[in-house]
Amino acid sequence: MRIRIDHTSHYRYDPPVRRVVQSHRLIPAECANQRVEQWQVTVPGGTAGGAFTDGAGDQVQGWTIAGPVSEVVVRVQGVVETTDCAGVLRGHRERVPPVAWLGATPATAVDAALADLARSVAAPDGLALAHALCNAVGAAIAYRPGVTHAHTTAAEALALGEGVCQDHTHALIACAHLREMPARYVSGYMQATEDGSPHEAAHAWAEIWVEGLGWVGFDASNSCCPDERYVRLGCGVDARDAAPIRGVALGQTVESLDVSVAVEAAQQ
Amino acid sequence: MQAFFDEMKSGGAVRAPYAQLQDWLAAMPAELRNLKQAEAEALFRRIGITFAVYGEGGDPDRLIPFDMFPRVFTALEWHRLERGIRQRARALNAFLADVYDRGEIVRAGIVPGRLVYLNEAYEKAMAGIRPPRGVFSHIVGIDLVRTGADEFFVLEDNCRTPSGVSYMLENREIMMRMFPDLFRGNRIEPVDGYPEALRRTLASVAPPKCDREPTIAILTPGHFNSAYYEHSFLADLMGVELVEGQDLFVEGDRVWMRTTEGPQPVDVIYRRIDDAFIDPLCFRPDSMLGIAGLMDVYRSGGVTICSAPGAGVADDKAVYTFVPEMVRFYLGEEPILPNVPTWQCAKSEDLKYVLSHLPDLVVKEVHGSGGYGMLVGPKATSEQVEAFRARLVERPENYIAQPTLALSTVPSFVEEGVAPRHVDLRPYCLVGERIELVPGGLTRVALREGSLVVNSSQGGGVKDTWVLAQ
Numbered sequence: 001m002r003i004r005i006d007h008t009s010h011y012r013y014d015p016p017v018r019r020v021v022q023s024h025r026l027i028p029a030e031c032a033n034q035r036v037e038q039w040q041v042t043v044p045g046g047t048a049g050g051a052f053t054d055g056a057g058d059q060v061q062g063w064t065i066a067g068p069v070s071e072v073v074v075r076v077q078g079v080v081e082t083t084d085c086a087g088v089l090r091g092h093r094e095r096v097p098p099v100a101w102l103g104a105t106p107a108t109a110v111d112a113a114l115a116d117l118a119r120s121v122a123a124p125d126g127l128a129l130a131h132a133l134c135n136a137v138g139a140a141i142a143y144r145p146g147v148t149h150a151h152t153t154a155a156e157a158l159a160l161g162e163g164v165c166q167d168h169t170h171a172l173i174a175c176a177h178l179r180e181m182p183a184r185y186v187s188g189y190m191q192a193t194e195d196g197s198p199h200e201a202a203h204a205w206a207e208i209w210v211e212g213l214g215w216v217g218f219d220a221s222n223s224c225c226p227d228e229r230y231v232r233l234g235c236g237v238d239a240r241d242a243a244p245i246r247g248v249a250l251g252q253t254v255e256s257l258d259v260s261v262a263v264e265a266a267q268q
Numbered sequence: 269m270q271a272f273f274d275e276m277k278s279g280g281a282v283r284a285p286y287a288q289l290q291d292w293l294a295a296m297p298a299e300l301r302n303l304k305q306a307e308a309e310a311l312f313r314r315i316g317i318t319f320a321v322y323g324e325g326g327d328p329d330r331l332i333p334f335d336m337f338p339r340v341f342t343a344l345e346w347h348r349l350e351r352g353i354r355q356r357a358r359a360l361n362a363f364l365a366d367v368y369d370r371g372e373i374v375r376a377g378i379v380p381g382r383l384v385y386l387n388e389a390y391e392k393a394m395a396g397i398r399p400p401r402g403v404f405s406h407i408v409g410i411d412l413v414r415t416g417a418d419e420f421f422v423l424e425d426n427c428r429t430p431s432g433v434s435y436m437l438e439n440r441e442i443m444m445r446m447f448p449d450l451f452r453g454n455r456i457e458p459v460d461g462y463p464e465a466l467r468r469t470l471a472s473v474a475p476p477k478c479d480r481e482p483t484i485a486i487l488t489p490g491h492f493n494s495a496y497y498e499h500s501f502l503a504d505l506m507g508v509e510l511v512e513g514q515d516l517f518v519e520g521d522r523v524w525m526r527t528t529e530g531p532q533p534v535d536v537i538y539r540r541i542d543d544a545f546i547d548p549l550c551f552r553p554d555s556m557l558g559i560a561g562l563m564d565v566y567r568s569g570g571v572t573i574c575s576a577p578g579a580g581v582a583d584d585k586a587v588y589t590f591v592p593e594m595v596r597f598y599l600g601e602e603p604i605l606p607n608v609p610t611w612q613c614a615k616s617e618d619l620k621y622v623l624s625h626l627p628d629l630v631v632k633e634v635h636g637s638g639g640y641g642m643l644v645g646p647k648a649t650s651e652q653v654e655a656f657r658a659r660l661v662e663r664p665e666n667y668i669a670q671p672t673l674a675l676s677t678v679p680s681f682v683e684e685g686v687a688p689r690h691v692d693l694r695p696y697c698l699v700g701e702r703i704e705l706v707p708g709g710l711t712r713v714a715l716r717e718g719s720l721v722v723n724s725s726q727g728g729g730v731k732d733t734w735v736l737a738q
Contacts, residue, residue, distance in 0.1 A: 021518055021561040023549050049561065050521040050568020055368075055395020062564035064519050095396035097371055100385035237392070240553075248549050248560035 001228040002266035016068035017251035025234035027059040032090035039078035057094035058234035087225025101182035107238040111155040118175035134218040168220035182209035201261035333729035343738040352605030362598035364404035391578030404576040414676040434498040439732040455737035457707035463505035469700035482535035518561035614665040707735035
């Protein structure tokens with residue numbers, strides 16, 4: 001499937017700041033699941049910094065914007081050819097071993113309720129267990145935008161019983177860790193579902209390490225594994241670590257952000 | 269009563285390297301000694317060197333006692349130590365380069381993956397990154413203890429930013445100023461080449477994007493830091509800039525320093541700030557000490573950070589037990605300097621042994637430093653032993669245990685006159701294009717009678733350390 005993406009992040013700073021430094025994970029890695037046909041990231045007024053591929057196989061690019069800065073517009077446009085690999089991440093080169101993805105962060109820390117949820121399922125093997133955990137998390141946290149925020153932890157989202165893809169993903173990572181399965185946070189895009197059910201075009205899901213298969217994606221928000229509708233940008237231990245755009249604004253200010261994402265099937 | 273090896277007098281006879289000091293001592297009446305001691309303290313105060321050695325806490329403005337009685341090694345003794353230290357520094361760097369690359373030592377089943385990759389000091393951000401010349405730890409401080417004429421053990425490794433080298437330099441400076449005759453009579457290897465060797469080491473790991481004589485800067489947390497004196501002292505002696513985070517910024521693919529002549533690119537940063545604080549974009553977002561974007565510039569080859577973030581995974585106390593294996597695995601050599609035998613309380617068999625021998629052992633926290641959170645079995649009361657037992661049972665994985673070592677003693681000036689006091693040694697090994705080591709290091713001395721804890725926070729002092737020329 002060919003997917004066209006147009007993603008704009010518009011940051012505003014009031015009052016203007018001295019300098020903005022960003023670190024982007026905005027370039028899809030080439031692997032069996034996806035091939036980049038066209039890709040372009042623009043930051044008007046910005047200076048591109050060093051680029052490199054990190055240990056998790058993601059392309060990282062630094063940007064600096066010299067002040068005074070009152071706004072930064074990051075625009076990502078591209079076309080990706082995707083292939084359905086039944087959720088398995090194939091041909092992705094990385095250095096970090098699976099065991100390194102067993103550690104928790106404040107966002108993915110396990111509390112008693114998460115532990116109960118993780119232990120509530122039984123399965124004959126790792127793959128079945130990961131599916132069962134994915135379904136259990138989706139059932140325990142209803143999809144509802146607006147009730148959680150960027151810093152909500154997995155434990156808090158489960159207590160609320162509601163959340164968005166970020167909360168589902170944090171909770172699924174926590175549950176997988178409790179069952180001794182390496183797990184991580186993936187950020188990317190998802191093409192809109194046909195029937196108009198709720199979705200977020202800028203999306204997030206979890207990858208769980210399944211012995212014998214490798215990294216397998218699990219989308220608890222949609223109770224499925226990533227297929228050809230998904231474009232993977234990068235991964236990390238939690239949402240902050242995997243953020244497609246991380247930034248620091250130097251100076252006292254109030255930052256606001258507007259994001260628009262269009263993800264659609266491209267013409268052949 | 270345990271017998272200790274005294275480095276000056278073994279079996280009643282004065283050992284050869286100390287012969288001249290014996291005469292020096294005999295020729296110094298108590299009044300002169302007290303006068304000299306007061307003079308030495310006044311000199312240290314005037315210099316302002318009052319900081320605690322890395323991570324030891326305590327009162328930052330307290331003067332660390334300087335003991336005028338030097339500690340002496342023969343050329344032969346030092347030769348063996350030097351070979352052992354170089355070997356260990358090579359193995360530790362090979363380990364770091366490996367675990368941030370393919371992790372062969374873990375794949376080979378020699379070091380457990382969890383111990384490395386779930387270690388607090390492991391930095392995932394460094395995976396797949398090869399720093400210039402493959403060096404992660406550029407200044408390796410290896411703490412050594414001695415138990416006999418030819419018996420030395422490595423107590424711990426310091427791969428991040430070992431401090432205290434300014435004491436090594438100042439101790440020598442002050443001894444030479446106060447007792448010039450001693451240095452005329454003995455052929456003592458100089459240590460004053462250290463700053464230039466450090467500068468050379470740092471320059472040799474300039475990043476790929478540097479195409480001229482590299483600009484080096486020491487990054488300090490600021491003058492409130494207890495080791496600020498050492499930061500400014502080294503910057504001064506090397507002739508490099510001393511900077512704080514706010515003096516540097518990232519623009520494009522380089523790091524720049526604000527100067528009166530406009531921004532200048534910086535190539536090598538010798539940072540004396542912990543990993544967590546060097547870049548708010550990559551690590552702790554609340555850090556006010558670091559430089560936003562530094563890690564992206566570093567990882568794309570625009571600047572070199574010394575030591576590399578994540579180097580601490582090699583000096584963890586539980587990883588320490590595997591260093592002899594690292595020497596065999598990476599270098600194909602037998603370790604020249606042995607480890608102290610160590611029981612890992614995380615292992616149930618080891619824990620069982622430790623619990624039944626607590627009064628004889630030294631028990632340490634895996635991540636602890638500075639002599640806190642530590643049990644010295646033979647010196648502890650039975651209540652202290654029992655209290656520690658409870659902590660051990662509760663969190664065994666947090667502790668390691670070692671036999672109480674019969675640390676060697678060196679004569680030291682104490683109130684009653686001259687008496688043997690226990691010592692250790694921290695040499696500073698520089699790793700860059702070459703491995704360099706100035707002869708000697710920092711000798712720390714436990715000035716309390718019978719004490720085996722040399723940390724300054726626990727009543728420790730320092731001595732000038734001599735290596736005699738051949």
